Amino acid sequence: MATGRTHRPATRSRGIPEATVARLPLYLRALTALSERSVPTVSSEELAAAAGVNSAKLRKDFSYLGSYGTRGVGYDVEYLVYQISRELGLTQDWPVVIVGIGNLGAALANYGGFASRGFRVAALIDADPAMAGKPVAGMPVQHTDDLEKIIEDNGVSIGVIATPAGAAQQVCERLVAAGVTSILNFAPTVLSVPDGVDVRKVDLSIELQILAFHEQRKAGEEAAADAVVAEAVADAAVPPAPGARTEAADRKGPDGDVPAVMPA
Amino acid sequence: MATGRTHRPATRSRGIPEATVARLPLYLRALTALSERSVPTVSSEELAAAAGVNSAKLRKDFSYLGSYGTRGVGYDVEYLVYQISRELGLTQDWPVVIVGIGNLGAALANYGGFASRGFRVAALIDADPAMAGKPVAGMPVQHTDDLEKIIEDNGVSIGVIATPAGAAQQVCERLVAAGVTSILNFAPTVLSVPDGVDVRKVDLSIELQILAFHEQRKAGEEAAADAVVAEAVADAAVPPAPGARTEAADRKGPDGDVPAVMPA
DNA sequence: ACCTGTGAACATCTTCACAGCT
DNA sequence: AGCTGTGAAGATGTTCACAGGT
Numbered sequence: 001m002a003t004g005r006t007h008r009p010a011t012r013s014r015g016i017p018e019a020t021v022a023r024l025p026l027y028l029r030a031l032t033a034l035s036e037r038s039v040p041t042v043s044s045e046e047l048a049a050a051a052g053v054n055s056a057k058l059r060k061d062f063s064y065l066g067s068y069g070t071r072g073v074g075y076d077v078e079y080l081v082y083q084i085s086r087e088l089g090l091t092q093d094w095p096v097v098i099v100g101i102g103n104l105g106a107a108l109a110n111y112g113g114f115a116s117r118g119f120r121v122a123a124l125i126d127a128d129p130a131m132a133g134k135p136v137a138g139m140p141v142q143h144t145d146d147l148e149k150i151i152e153d154n155g156v157s158i159g160v161i162a163t164p165a166g167a168a169q170q171v172c173e174r175l176v177a178a179g180v181t182s183i184l185n186f187a188p189t190v191l192s193v194p195d196g197v198d199v200r201k202v203d204l205s206i207e208l209q210i211l212a213f214h215e216q217r218k219a220g221e222e223a224a225a226d227a228v229v230a231e232a233v234a235d236a237a238v239p240p241a242p243g244a245r246t247e248a249a250d251r252k253g254p255d256g257d258v259p260a261v262m263p264a
Numbered sequence: 265m266a267t268g269r270t271h272r273p274a275t276r277s278r279g280i281p282e283a284t285v286a287r288l289p290l291y292l293r294a295l296t297a298l299s300e301r302s303v304p305t306v307s308s309e310e311l312a313a314a315a316g317v318n319s320a321k322l323r324k325d326f327s328y329l330g331s332y333g334t335r336g337v338g339y340d341v342e343y344l345v346y347q348i349s350r351e352l353g354l355t356q357d358w359p360v361v362i363v364g365i366g367n368l369g370a371a372l373a374n375y376g377g378f379a380s381r382g383f384r385v386a387a388l389i390d391a392d393p394a395m396a397g398k399p400v401a402g403m404p405v406q407h408t409d410d411l412e413k414i415i416e417d418n419g420v421s422i423g424v425i426a427t428p429a430g431a432a433q434q435v436c437e438r439l440v441a442a443g444v445t446s447i448l449n450f451a452p453t454v455l456s457v458p459d460g461v462d463v464r465k466v467d468l469s470i471e472l473q474i475l476a477f478h479e480q481r482k483a484g485e486e487a488a489a490d491a492v493v494a495e496a497v498a499d500a501a502v503p504p505a506p507g508a509r510t511e512a513a514d515r516k517g518p519d520g521d522v523p524a525v526m527p528a
Numbered sequence: 529a530c531c532t533g534t535g536a537a538c539a540t541c542t543t544c545a546c547a548g549c550t
Numbered sequence: 551a552g553c554t555g556t557g558a559a560g561a562t563g564t565t566c567a568c569a570g571g572t
Contacts, residue, residue: 019541025473029452043553052454055553056543063555071554072550088473089480096472103374107367113452113469118476157479158472181482182475184468188293188377190316198478200471204448205377207464208360208422209289209352211446212382214462215421216353218445283563307531320565327533335532336572 016087020061026051027058028084034077043074085118095122095154097180099171100163101131101141104186108162109137122154127167144171151178158182165189172199280351284325290315291322292348298341307338349382359386359418361444363435364427365395365405368450372426373401386418391431408435415442422446429453436463 030050034042044062048055062068062075068083069075085091096114098105101124108114109124124136127144134141142150150156159180161168168187175183176197185191185201193199294314298306308326312319326332326339332347333339349355360378362369365388372378373388388400391408398405406414414420423444425432432451439447446462449455452470455463 017540021477022470022474024477025467025470026454028473030454045553050454052456054543056545057541059554060542060556067555069554070550071548072552074553087477089476090473092480094472094476094479103367103371107371108468110367111468114472117469117473119469119472158475182479184471184475190290190294190314192316196482198475200475202466202468202471203289204372204375204466205381205383206286206289207448207466208358208378208383209292209354209381210286211422211448211462211464212353212358213285213288213351215358215446216356218460281562309531318565320567321563323532324534324564331533333532334572335570336530338531 016064020064021088023051023053023057023061024084024088026053027061028081028088028090031077031081031084035081039077041070041074041076044069047075090118092118094119094158095156096120096158096160097123097125097147097150097154097156097175098160098162099125099144099147099175100161100167100187101126101136102162102164105160105162106136108160108186109139119158122156123150125150127163144174147171147174148178151175151180156180158184160184160186161191162186280328284328285352287315287317287321287325288348288352290317291325292345292352292354295341295345295348299345303341305334305338305340308333311339354382356382358383358422359420360384360422360424361387361389361411361414361418361420361439362424362426363389363408363411363439364425364431364451365390365400366426366428369424369426370400372424372450373403383422386420387414389414391427408438411435411438412442415439415444420444422448424448424450425455426450 027047030047033050044055044059048058051058065083065087068080096119098108098121101109105124105126109121114121121137121139124139124141125144125147126141129143131141132143157180159175159182161171161183163171165187168185168189169191172183172191172193176193181196182198183191183193185199188203188205191199291311294311297314308319308323312322315322329347329351332344360383362372362385365373369388369390373385378385385403388403388405389408389411390405393407395405396407421444423439423446425435425447427435429451432449432453433455436447436455436457440457440461445460447455447457449463449465452467457463
């Protein structure tokens, strides 16, 4: 089985912690809003509130960038916008291709926040010949056959995969072979990539499952005692372990089972 | 400004670490694939490869759920699928509403992985009267006016916000007031919610910016020395700090600036 | 012989609390 | 007086390495 790492190589780049990098866009967004309202300076407390984090964390984050604040005063909004933009590499233009122009791909192509902030949709690519030439978000969709040429002609280094899961790995390999080194993956699959290629994944169904986990907790706070009673019953309902030599009673889960139908 | 926490309350629920919870869906997906191929058992090594993590982490994760493996053998696929599903709360049915049926909302409504795994789209809601009644993904879109009634009638506790940023906070408040306690937010805004409500955020532009950061690093590895030289020039190009009393020379960023145009 | 389950070491992230500058 | 910048403490997450069960 082809394995290879996935996700960021924990490169810890030049000393800025990954967790901080992940929050910089948040700060930038809050700062941009302040900038549009012509607010000249902002305190860590105010900015943190706007970004939805606490102020100690924000100050620590900024301390990795340098000393951009003024004690007793706060941060200069315009200056911080510039510094964070630069740190994130948004002072340059990033051509991006979107592969897979289904519902989601089209939504991404139309997404305004895409075009702003240094990103530019260089091409929309789809495997369906019927799509070729059709305009989406004011751009003609191009066929997968031309993927390599498009990447090279436009100097694309960031690719967005919005194909069905089955096609994602293959598309990924073609993107990488053509020179793409950063991939944003919307397909519900684990992508294998060579070292040096970054993959970030956006997965609706994972997010929902995490919410469901917490939701279940909220509901089941007082029902905990009952569950223990239900355990014996539940064990009988557990799907028969095929070819396993283990009695259900052997399993020692930390809490009670709940009899229920299992979704496919 | 209304603030309030955002994101998970770090509830650390019942002892399962948040990081582990976030990976369970990944394992579940890999296990489901194995299950479909009728693979009876799997080792931590194999499963970890399929899920894109390392095996020590996977074993540690599973150890929080209980002792579900067999030494010398591995894990029973069906049994694990069941246990993880149960742990995530997927053995019950979660009605979900999607608010904001634009490009993205429609894409989400059509997304297959949504319907499977215990989630059921109970309603599509949009503020545009022209949308009302129009079928999307085989369901009629309903008007925002009926939001509260829809939530209550269907016992919805999970809401998906796919509206423009400007509408998100208000929609969020209505959802919460009507009884929703988990929100998946696709709008590029920080949502304020009362305690006890979970918010998870999916943000395309943040993901791209994180990729750009790493991408920039890859490109600028050897250019580091040049940057120092460029510093004086760059400082002149920095946007004039409005109303600030600080000379540019005061700023002590940890590395050199690069002269560049800044995107809006 | 093989593979899980887990203590212990290590790494990263968050929060506290306050020194130091304006 | 007010607010930043940061060491130090604490919490969380990851990896190692091996004891212990099959």
